[in-house]
Amino acid sequence: MSCNGKEQYRPVKxxxxxxxxxxxxxxxxxxxxxxxxxxxxxxxxxxxxxxxxECAFTPSSDYKQKETLEFTIMRAGSVTGLIHQLQAGDTVxxxxxxxxxxxxxxxxxxxxYVVGGGVGLAPLRALMYGLNHEIDQLKKVVxxxxxxxxxxxxxxxxxPSWGKxxxxxxxxxxDTAVPGWxxxxxxxxxxxxxxxxxxxxAVAVVCGPPIMMKxxxxxxxxxxxxxxxIYLSMEKNMSCGxxxxxxxxxxxxxxxxxxxxxxxxxxxxxxxxx
Amino acid sequence: xxxxxxxxxxxxxxxxxxxxxxxxxxxxxxQGRNILQTVTAATIxxxxxxxxxxxxxxxxxxxKLTERVATYFTPSPAGQNRRLVLFGLRACDLSALxxxxxxxxxxxxxxxxxxxDCTACxxxxxCNMVGGKPYAAAGFDLNITALENGYIIETGSPRGEQxxxxxxxxxxxxxxxxxxxxxxxxxxxETVNQEFKCKCNINWTEAHRxxxxxxxxxxxxxxxxxxxxxxxxxxxSCTCFLLLDSRDExxxxxxxxxxxxxxxxxxxxxxxxxxxxxxARVAGGANSRxxxxxxxxxxxxxxxxxxxxxxxxYTCVGCGRCIDACAGNIDMREVYAExxxxxPLTAKLV
Numbered sequence: 246m247s248c249n250g251k252e253q254y255r256p257v258k259x260x261x262x263x264x265x266x267x268x269x270x271x272x273x274x275x276x277x278x279x280x281x282x283x284x285x286x287x288x289x290x291x292x293x294x295x296x297x298x299e300c301a302f303t304p305s306s307d308y309k310q311k312e313t314l315e316f317t318i319m320r321a322g323s324v325t326g327l328i329h330q331l332q333a334g335d336t337v338x339x340x341x342x343x344x345x346x347x348x349x350x351x352x353x354x355x356x357x358y359v360v361g362g363g364v365g366l367a368p369l370r371a372l373m374y375g376l377n378h379e380i381d382q383l384k385k386v387v388x389x390x391x392x393x394x395x396x397x398x399x400x401x402x403x404x405p406s407w408g409k410x411x412x413x414x415x416x417x418x419x420d421t422a423v424p425g426w427x428x429x430x431x432x433x434x435x436x437x438x439x440x441x442x443x444x445x446x447a448v449a450v451v452c453g454p455p456i457m458m459k460x461x462x463x464x465x466x467x468x469x470x471x472x473x474x475i476y477l478s479m480e481k482n483m484s485c486g487x488x489x490x491x492x493x494x495x496x497x498x499x500x501x502x503x504x505x506x507x508x509x510x511x512x513x514x515x516x517x518x519x
Numbered sequence: 520x521x522x523x524x525x526x527x528x529x530x531x532x533x534x535x536x537x538x539x540x541x542x543x544x545x546x547x548x549x550q551g552r553n554i555l556q557t558v559t560a561a562t563i564x565x566x567x568x569x570x571x572x573x574x575x576x577x578x579x580x581x582x583k584l585t586e587r588v589a590t591y592f593t594p595s596p597a598g599q600n601r602r603l604v605l606f607g608l609r610a611c612d613l614s615a616l617x618x619x620x621x622x623x624x625x626x627x628x629x630x631x632x633x634x635x636d637c638t639a640c641x642x643x644x645x646c647n648m649v650g651g652k653p654y655a656a657a658g659f660d661l662n663i664t665a666l667e668n669g670y671i672i673e674t675g676s677p678r679g680e681q682x683x684x685x686x687x688x689x690x691x692x693x694x695x696x697x698x699x700x701x702x703x704x705x706x707x708x709e710t711v712n713q714e715f716k717c718k719c720n721i722n723w724t725e726a727h728r729x730x731x732x733x734x735x736x737x738x739x740x741x742x743x744x745x746x747x748x749x750x751x752x753x754x755x756s757c758t759c760f761l762l763l764d765s766r767d768e769x770x771x772x773x774x775x776x777x778x779x780x781x782x783x784x785x786x787x788x789x790x791x792x793x794x795x796x797x798x799a800r801v802a803g804g805a806n807s808r809x810x811x812x813x814x815x816x817x818x819x820x821x822x823x824x825x826x827x828x829x830x831x832x833y834t835c836v837g838c839g840r841c842i843d844a845c846a847g848n849i850d851m852r853e854v855y856a857e858x859x860x861x862x863p864l865t866a867k868l869v
Binding site: 252253254255256258293294295296297298299300321322323324325336338455480481482484485489490491492494495496497499514516517519 | 588589590591592622623624731732758759760761762763764765766784785786788791793798799800801802803805807817820821824825828829
């Protein structure tokens with residue numbers, strides 16, 4: 246979609262195909278756009294509730310699946326509150342994709358260390374599909390995911406199978422366990438402690454709440470990752486999505502145009518980038 | 520670029536032709552200041568090209584306070600626009616429109632530009648401190664210099680040339696008078712801004728970068744800010760906006776179209792202000808700039824640090840309107856001087 250001209254703010258009409266309840270405040274929506282819209286992992290789109298407004302989300306589905314797009318959305322504000330009321334058959338608008346994708350070809354031959362928290366798993370799911378398509382070119386994929394509690398984990402039916410994929414190692418940790426939970430307990434940083442990663446030949450990809458990313462980033466630096474090898478998904482208020490309204494400025498960058506994924510090398514000199 | 524000499528009657532004839540073909544906005548004198556008005560046949564004689572910039576910027580005629588930028592899921596109503604002429608704008612406003620078009624990247628502007636030289640400077644004008652001049656060198660269709668007994672009209676484009684009826688070329692003496700006006704205004708600007716001029720080799724960008732983490736300096740500057748955002752709105756080169764959606768009966772007047780759609784969904788581009796607390800707030804309430812001093816600092820950094828990186832230029836044009844409009848008497852020139860003072864001596868000597 247062009248960023249210029251009169252059509253730049255007009256969304257493409259899409260039909261809500263399915264709504265999947267993930268947790269008490271997170272749902273996954275399957276949308277079928279009237280016109281084909283393709284994206285690459287890491288890029289985002291704007292979802293319009295007709296006549297109300299739009300919000301930016303990264304699709305969580307496989308980019309090779311062209312007819313429908315999935316978005317995993319947490320209820321957090323007024324527009325997301327209305328999105329959560331959508332039912333199958335309802336109309337929405339989609340605008341995008343915008344932003345820069347993960348530079349997947351540059352990960353070839355390396356270990357990819359994926360660290361996620363909470364609803365940050367949504368863009369990482371799109372990334373995981375992308376990595377899985379190129380798994381033969383990767384050394385291995387290590388996934389470390391943290392959640393507040395077992396009930397707050399998204400993709401519960403699908404997630405355990407990620408660890409069974411070729412060359413992929415998955416560990417999930419919860420901050421607070423409930424009876425029956427047999428996995429790790431503790432913040433996600435606690436399960437990064439013992440990992441044996443060849444940091445000289447690895448990249449780390451992090452997505453989650455700002456406070457989690459801040460501490461995971463610190464931990465990754467302590468582990469020896471170079472700032473240029475840490476990829477962080479930055480969340481800022483966005484309106485236009487195409488680098489014109491300036492709401493999402495992060496120092497000299499615009500998250501919508503230059504991001505939403507940045508390396509720590511790019512943003513390390515910005516005071517309090519989180 | 521050829522220059523011609525025009526009498527007051529020639530200028531009024533030009534305005535009359537422009538009015539017949541479109542909307543003309545131009546400065547008129549009001550209580551000793553130039554203010555911006557739409558010119559009608561009855562007010563042609565009120566247009567004043569002497570003095571300095573208008574109180575309000577021209578940007579609101581190009582970057583509208585609220586503008587419908589899309590309708591969706593229903594047919595778009597056809598729009599009809601009259602030709603717009605920005606008449607008598609100064610080099611600072613022209614420079615600000617360059618910022619707007621660089622940011623929006625929406626193709627060639629459709630309006631005509633008739634710039635006018637400043638024949639005096641205001642006490643808050645400081646274009647000379649940010650690389651500007653009180654007259655335009657390029658980017659106009661016509662440029663006018665008001666002299667005591669007439670006008671020098673310079674053409675800057677074939678479109679501008681076509682606007683003029685035959686006029687005599689300006690004589691050498693008349694061009695000398697034009698140079699005199701320009702030099703005189705530049706000298707006035709130097710005098711007005713003498714006390715703020717940096718005595719060392721630190722430009723605005725460096726002054727900001729060297730104080731990036733100096734929150735003490737910014738907290739001091741912010742003491743006088745009342746967060747009214749007047750500076751954002753009056754600034755000719757502040758272009759931030761928010762997209763707002765609405766649902767209404769729109770052009771269909773409540774009737775259903777052939778697809779059975781009744782409502783028209785519209786998307787509007789509305790001015791926004793980075794000094795407002797909610798500007799950077801995300802869903803759920805997190806805010807990357809919750810403190811006022813962080814927002815004020817961000818505004819200055821946007822203009823003098825981030826914009827040179829992103830757009831290759833400052834996005835302050837030195838018009839000084841923010842100084843006039845500020846309820847707390849914050850003067851951008853004083854902020855700059857203060858930032859330079861805060862830079863360690865070693866950095867100044869580099």
